[in-house]
Amino acid sequence: MYVRLKGTGQVYAIEGPTRFWDCQPIGSRVRCTEVIAQTWPEKQRILDMVSDEGPWERIEAHEFGKTARAASSLGMELFTQRTELTPKKSVPLAPLTTFGVKASAQWFVEACDVSDVREALTWASTHSQPLTVLGGGSNMLLHQDVEGLVLRIAIKGVELVQEDGEHVQVSAGAGEVWHDFVMHTLDQGWGGLENLSLIPGSVGASPMQNIGAYGVEIKDHFAWLDAVNVADGSLKRFGPEECDFGYRESVFKRGQKDRWVIVRVAFNLQRNAPLRMGYGAIEQELQHVPVSDRTARDVSEAVIRIRQSKLPDPSVVGNAGSFFKNPTVSASVAESLLVTYPDMPHFPQLSGDVKLAAGWLIEQAGWKGVSRGTHGVHDKQALVLVNHGGATGAEVWQLAQDVMASVADKFGVHLEPEVNQIGL
Numbered sequence: 453m454y455v456r457l458k459g460t461g462q463v464y465a466i467e468g469p470t471r472f473w474d475c476q477p478i479g480s481r482v483r484c485t486e487v488i489a490q491t492w493p494e495k496q497r498i499l500d501m502v503s504d505e506g507p508w509e510r511i512e513a514h515e516f517g518k519t520a521r522a523a524s525s526l527g528m529e530l531f532t533q534r535t536e537l538t539p540k541k542s543v544p545l546a547p548l549t550t551f552g553v554k555a556s557a558q559w560f561v562e563a564c565d566v567s568d569v570r571e572a573l574t575w576a577s578t579h580s581q582p583l584t585v586l587g588g589g590s591n592m593l594l595h596q597d598v599e600g601l602v603l604r605i606a607i608k609g610v611e612l613v614q615e616d617g618e619h620v621q622v623s624a625g626a627g628e629v630w631h632d633f634v635m636h637t638l639d640q641g642w643g644g645l646e647n648l649s650l651i652p653g654s655v656g657a658s659p660m661q662n663i664g665a666y667g668v669e670i671k672d673h674f675a676w677l678d679a680v681n682v683a684d685g686s687l688k689r690f691g692p693e694e695c696d697f698g699y700r701e702s703v704f705k706r707g708q709k710d711r712w713v714i715v716r717v718a719f720n721l722q723r724n725a726p727l728r729m730g731y732g733a734i735e736q737e738l739q740h741v742p743v744s745d746r747t748a749r750d751v752s753e754a755v756i757r758i759r760q761s762k763l764p765d766p767s768v769v770g771n772a773g774s775f776f777k778n779p780t781v782s783a784s785v786a787e788s789l790l791v792t793y794p795d796m797p798h799f800p801q802l803s804g805d806v807k808l809a810a811g812w813l814i815e816q817a818g819w820k821g822v823s824r825g826t827h828g829v830h831d832k833q834a835l836v837l838v839n840h841g842g843a844t845g846a847e848v849w850q851l852a853q854d855v856m857a858s859v860a861d862k863f864g865v866h867l868e869p870e871v872n873q874i875g876l
């Protein structure tokens with residue numbers, strides 16, 4: 453939204469509830485200042501500017517642009533005065549993570565753009581504080597209070613990068629909510645991400661573990677990502693090869709762990725993308741819709757219904773989705789297990805190895821629905837550990853270890869956590 457202070461040449465571009473540009477002609481110069489509203493009076497000023505009663509009047513974008521451009525075309529310096537990023541002390545993290553276990557950040561700050569990220573990195577390094585990056589907090593278990601600086605990524609903005617009628621490339625700020633982004637792409641008629649509907653978390657974390665569901669992983673549509681180097685603040689673009697995606701894996705969880713802050717991710721999508729309905733119960737959910745009428749939106753809605761019927765809603769019961777990865781074993785191990793457990797779900801891989809269903813193994817080991825009061829194993833999906841309320845990260849981790857030990861005991865198969873363990 454653009455406004456002018458009535459009767460003056462002073463114009464403003466309001467970019468959100470906490471940020472605006474203020475362009476003010478001063479003699480023959482124009483001074484443009486970016487204001488990030490962190491205090492209440494500044495935030496109130498934004499509310500006043502957008503209300504119709506104050507001394508501000510709405511103007512068109514081009515009127516603002518005329519003044520703002522004057523700042524640069526006159527050869528004037530474009531002042532950008534940023535409010536200093538000030539980390540807050542002792543910020544509770546339970547409301548910012550889906551497991552909801554009690555823990556605080558020693559220091560906490562939010563980044564709305566790349567400059568904020570760089571400023572936060574500088575702060576952490578000058579104060580000799582370790583850095584923990586936080587997105588939507590839906591894939592982490594906090595074992596204790598987090599030492600150092602927790603940097604929450606709140607970079608917004610979806611941009612159409614290129615389009616040729618059928619194919620589109622679209623990028624999104626790392627702080628966009630993943631599901632909202634998927635819904636936006638479907639609203640625009642861009643198919644590809646529908647099977648990944650309702651996965652919690654942020655766009656920026658999606659490449660971390662190459663999120664996947666219902667036969668699709670983001671690597672199938674990934675174009676590139678931009679990330680800030682934690683060591684020197686430089687910005688680098690990663691293509692698909694450099695990300696080295698695997699099953700719930702990427703280079704950012706392995707060799708490049710903790711070295712990058714992802715700030716923007718781009719995807720290749722398609723207007724008439726082929727639908728993928730052969731996984732899980734999607735086909736069954738859509739049986740009432742004639743095959744020729746089915747759309748990406750139908751698939752998305754089917755996925756949402758299936759997920760809601762199976763997975764606990766983190767706003768009701770704390771969890772981080774699948775706590776463990778599905779393990780992969782050699783063909784010979786799978787064969788010998790199948791002799792004892794002929795019903796065991798197993799999925800031969802191109803490599804010759806065989807993937808097993810961790811949920812089935814945990815259920816067979818007797819853990820489905822087991823409760824330890826404050827926490828336990830979900831009663832509909834044994835892959836999910838839950839915080840019924842008041843559990844600590846250490847208690848949930850003890851349960852995870854007991855589950856892993858008992859599956860190893862019964863099947864000789866080692867489970868690996870999918871959830872990131874913070875402060876272990």
Ligand SMILES: Cc1cc2nc3c(=O)[nH]c(=O)nc-3n(C[C@H](O)[C@H](O)[C@H](O)COP(=O)(O)OP(=O)(O)OC[C@H]3O[C@@H](n4cnc5c(N)ncnc54)[C@H](O)[C@@H]3O)c2cc1C
Pocket residue numbers: 550584585586587588589590591592605626651652653654655656657658660661662663664665712713714715763764765766771772773774872
């Ligand atoms: C109910 C439920 C269902 C789920 N279902 C699925 C599923 O079907 N498939 C699936 O793959 N996952 C699933 N998940 C896991 C989770 O939603 C995803 O892993 C998601 O991508 C995590 O995003 P986030 O923003 O919450 O990441 P966070 O939990 O905030 O962070 C995860 C890791 O990424 C790092 N990180 C986060 N953002 C950035 C960034 N911008 N730059 C650098 N590092 C960063 C963090 O430091 C941390 O190590 C589920 C979780 C829940 C609670």
